[in-house]
Amino acid sequence: MKAVSAMMAGLLFGAGLCISGMTWPSRVVGFLDVAGAWDPSLAFVMLGAVGTYAASGYWIRRRGAPLLASSFERPAASTLDLRLLGGSAIFGVGWGLSGYCPGPAIVSIAALAPVTLVFMVAVIVGMLAAKRIV
Secondary structure, three states: OHHHHHHHHHHHHHHHHHHHOOHHHHHHHHHHOOOOOOHHHHHHHHHHOOOOHHHHOOOOOOOOOOOOOOOOOOOOOOOHHHHHHHHHHHHHHHHHHHHHOOOHHHHHHHHHHHHHHHHHHHHHHHHHHHHOOO
């Protein structure tokens, strides 16, 4: 049941990315271009996501456990450290330069665009390198 639930959540997430146009790197780059042709669509997608969570968050926190697990998992670390900040900065710079983050890139693989495939290869190489370095 967990695998089916995860698959359904992934399909819903992918469909949301496609419907909102967030699989187009130009949307992200346009959002970051505040001095030029600014595209606010990413802000609306973020507001929709935060609003959806805010509306359901109260109900979720009242439950003793998730529907398909024995307890909620919380991160072990609760402090900001150099590793977290550095990783976040690298992620943000990569997202801003390419217009892709891994979620939309995975959805965009279906189009077989060379730039998307190169991005995903770079993501995989980066993850493998990080495992060796960290």
